[in-house]
Amino acid sequence: MNVTIETLLNHKSIRKFQERTLTKEQIETIVKSAQAASTSSFIQAYSIIGVKDKQKKEKLAELAGNQVYVAKNGHFFVFCADIHRHELISDMESKDLSGSLESMETFMVSLIDTALAAQNASVAAESMGLGVVYIGGIRNNLEEVCKLLKVPKKVIPLFGLAVGYPDQSPDVKPRLPLEHIYHEDSYHENNGVLKEQLLEYNEVISSYYEKRTNGKRKDTWTEQMAQMLSNQKRQYMKEFIQNKGFSKH
Structure with missing residues (x-):
């Protein structure tokens, strides 16, 4: 690197x-x-x-x-x-x-x-x-x-x-997993797999927020996006x- x-x-x-x-x-x-x-x-x-x-x-x-x-x-x-x-x-x-x-x-x-x-x-x-x-x-x-x-x-x-x-000096915010973002040869539209990856990512983001805010915040990424895009x-x-x-x- x-x-x-x-x-x-x-x-x-x-x-x-x-x-x-x-x-x-x-x-x-x-x-x-x-x-x-x-x-x-x-x-x-x-x-x-x-x-x-x-x-x-x-x-x-x-x-x-x-x-x-x-x-x-x-x-x-x-x-x-x-x-x-x-x-x-x-x-x-x-x-x-x-x-x-x-x-x-x-x-x-x-x-x-x-x-x-x-x-x-x-x-x-x-x-x-x-x-x-x-x-x-x-x-x-x-x-x-x-x-x-x-x-x-x-x-x-x-x-x-x-x-x-x-x-x-904040921590680096975790991004979506590579396999969720990167597709080879064609878009892999397996919604079951995609949702499973999102659930796993939710846990990562929730832990990140909880640690960053000393427990004051622990919302998931999908909750955050749904709330933001509702308005x-x-x-x-x-x-x-x-x-x-x-x-x-």
Whole structure:
């Protein structure tokens, strides 16, 4: 096992950071690492907004559900799906690209490109001894986030990434068993086996929570997922995405 794999397998979300800001060099290294990620057909359909302004970070923390670590970290990155520059290409090359830019396929490409870039950024940060936590809560109110960050029409902030020097050291959270995730040659749809694996995983997760919280919590993974998915979230999203010029057909 090499250092890269050790870094990947030791990933944990950090929600408490030291009061130390990242240097310009660290920020640029993380962004360059993000840019080195694979990108579908070289389209590079994403942008990254670094938020340093204290008031903006505090507002983002509020919009994300009052998550303190959105405001208190070494640096806050917002990863955005972005086809605004491709609209400029349409003008520069005198070609109507709206059919492609407004398609579901391009929307999916922009999401995938953004996620790949963000994961590269996360691994780079962790390899530098920094901690990270993804923030999906910025999608709670994207209208306000877009106003705050002044993003143009064909740009959608997808999630944040808080990065900084860890001020805590939580245990690595156990993932689903490999055999539940990995299928060879075809999807193995044996629901009896899958449910058995989920029951075994429930025991692992329940023990993890019980140990982590000194007995205050011991819910299972399937209980947690059922509870979370029972409450539909962000029902405005489809209309918002289409109004931003994405996924119209």
